[in-house]
Amino acid sequence: MSSSLALDLEKLKQHTKVNLYIEGADKYLDAIGYTEHNVRHATKVSEIASYILKELNYPEKDVILASAAGYLHDIGNFLGRQNHDQLGAILSKDILDDFDISTEDAVRIMGAIGIHEAEEVGIHDPVSAAILIADKADVHRGRVRNPSMVSYDIHDRVNYAATESRLIVDIKEKTITLYLTIDTALSQVIEYFEIFLSRMIVCRKAASALGCEFQLFINKTRLA
Ligand SMILES: [Fe+2]
Ligand SMILES: [Fe+2]
Numbered sequence: 001m002s003s004s005l006a007l008d009l010e011k012l013k014q015h016t017k018v019n020l021y022i023e024g025a026d027k028y029l030d031a032i033g034y035t036e037h038n039v040r041h042a043t044k045v046s047e048i049a050s051y052i053l054k055e056l057n058y059p060e061k062d063v064i065l066a067s068a069a070g071y072l073h074d075i076g077n078f079l080g081r082q083n084h085d086q087l088g089a090i091l092s093k094d095i096l097d098d099f100d101i102s103t104e105d106a107v108r109i110m111g112a113i114g115i116h117e118a119e120e121v122g123i124h125d126p127v128s129a130a131i132l133i134a135d136k137a138d139v140h141r142g143r144v145r146n147p148s149m150v151s152y153d154i155h156d157r158v159n160y161a162a163t164e165s166r167l168i169v170d171i172k173e174k175t176i177t178l179y180l181t182i183d184t185a186l187s188q189v190i191e192y193f194e195i196f197l198s199r200m201i202v203c204r205k206a207a208s209a210l211g212c213e214f215q216l217f218i219n220k221t222r223l224a
Contacts, residue, residue, distance in 0.1 A: 004100035009046060009067050013039075017095050018071070024078030032081065035143040035159055037074050046070030048134035048167055049127075052176065055169035056210055058126055065105055066130045068096075069112040073131055076113075089114035119198050121205065129206040133214070136199045137167040137178050158195055161187030169212070176207045177215040189218050200224050 005011045012018055026038040049070035053063045072095070076088025089110040096106040112128040115121050116135055123129045141147075144160045164181035182192060200216055204224070207214035216224035 004098065007064060007068055007096075007099045007101045007105075009064075009071060011099070012068055012071055012095075015095055015098065017091075018075065021075035021078050021091060025074055025076070025084075028078055029081070030145060033153075034081070035155065036145060037077060041138055041143065042071045042074065044138045045073055045131065045134045048137050049130040052130040052133060052167070052169055052210070053126060055171055056126075056212070057171065061105070062126055065108050065127045066112070066134075069109045069127055069131050070134055072109070073113050073116050073135060085117045086114050119202060121202060123206055123209040126210055129209040132206040133167070133176060133203050136196070136203055137165060139165045139180065139196075154191060154195060157187045158182075158192050161192075174212045175215055176203075176210070176212045177217060178203070179217045180219075182218055184219070189223070192218065193223075 022037075022039055022042055026036065029035070029037045046067045047070070050063045050067040053066050072092045073088060074084065075091055076084035076086070079087045079091075092110055092113055093106060096109060108125055108127050111125060112131045115123075115128055116131050121132070123132070139159055139162045141160045141162060144156045146156075147160060161183045162180055163183055164179075166179045168177050168179065169175075170177070180192075182189060200214070203216075204214040214224065215222060
């Protein structure tokens with residue numbers, strides 16, 4: 001372990017396997033018609049997850065683990081969509097072995113990746129809670145690959161209709177709030193609910209594991 005790298009996001013982003021796995025995942029998801037899952041999504045989830053823990057005054061180590069787990073969370077998609085969460089967790093072990101990180105910390109990252117899609121989820125680690133919320137907060141029209149097809153697919157339509165998404169943590173109020181601006185000419189708010197209700201339930205559970213209440217605002221109206 002003497003030649004191992006310190007775990008920081010910039011070094012993780014330069015890791016050959018990380019780059020190849022993310023590239024492969026995005027290509028595979030493109031081929032099956034899914035939204036964008038490239039380095040932009042990885043970076044966004046990493047940033048939001050570390051922001052959540054930083055704002056809530058979690059230790060610096062937790063913030064670093066969340067930024068790493070956020071960046072790696074979707075790598076498993078290059079082996080197929082199904083079970084990409086567990087596959088990604090196992091794949092990340094091999095990557096983390098190249099860094100100067102304790103087994104305990106590696107296990108925390110793997111755990112967060114492994115449950116990031118779970119709906120029935122028990123959350124015992126703030127890193128996992130942050131990843132669950134951050135992944136769901138990345139809703140944006142930029143993720144739609146083919147805007148001319150948005151009328152055919154509800155997922156694309158809802159993502160495309162989201163012209164702005166912002167997650168704000170308020171430590172004083174103990175709230176984690178997702179603010180979305182949706183173009184109702186493209187998608188009705190009810191469609192958003194059809195897709196995101198189960199995700200919002202997970203966000204509520206994850207926020208409560210962080211001692212916070214999860215709130216959702218769409219077009220300035222509170223919906224959850
Ligand atoms: Fe995922
Ligand atoms: Fe994701």
